[in-house]
Amino acid sequence: MNQNNSHSFLDPLWRRIALVGFCAAWSLYEWTNGEAFWGTLTAGMAAYGAWSYLMNYEPSNKGPDKTGE
Template identity: 50%
Template sequence: MFGKTEHPFLDPLWRRIVLVAFCVFWAGVEFYFDNAMWGYVVLAIAVYAAWAYLLTYKPSSEAADPDKDTQE
C-alpha cells in the first residue's frame, strides 16, 4: 500500500509488537494531554502498523525471493 514494509530489522516478532505498542501508547499520551488531532493521527499510524507488521508481514527473506520454490 505505502511501499515495502519488509526489513531484516523487523523480522523478529517482538520488535514489531513493540513498534505497534509504542504507537498505541503514544496515541494514549496525546489523548491524555487533550491533543485529539495528534491522538487520532498516531492511532491511525498504529492501526496501519498493526495491519502491516502483525497481520500481513512477510519476513525479509521471503520477500526478497518470493518464487524460490519455482526456480528449481
C-alpha cells in the same frame, strides 16, 4: 499501497509488537492530554502498523538463517 514492508530489522516479532505498542501508547498519551489531532494521527499510525507489521508481515529473505544453508 504497493510497497515492500519487509525488512530484516523487523523480522523478530517482539520488535514489531514494540513498534505498534509504542505508537498506541503515544496515542493514549496524546488523548489523555487533550490533543485530539495528535491522538488521532498516532492512533492511525498504530492501526496501520498493526495491519502492516502484525497481520500482513512477510519476513525478509536476508540474513544468514534465511538462506537455506
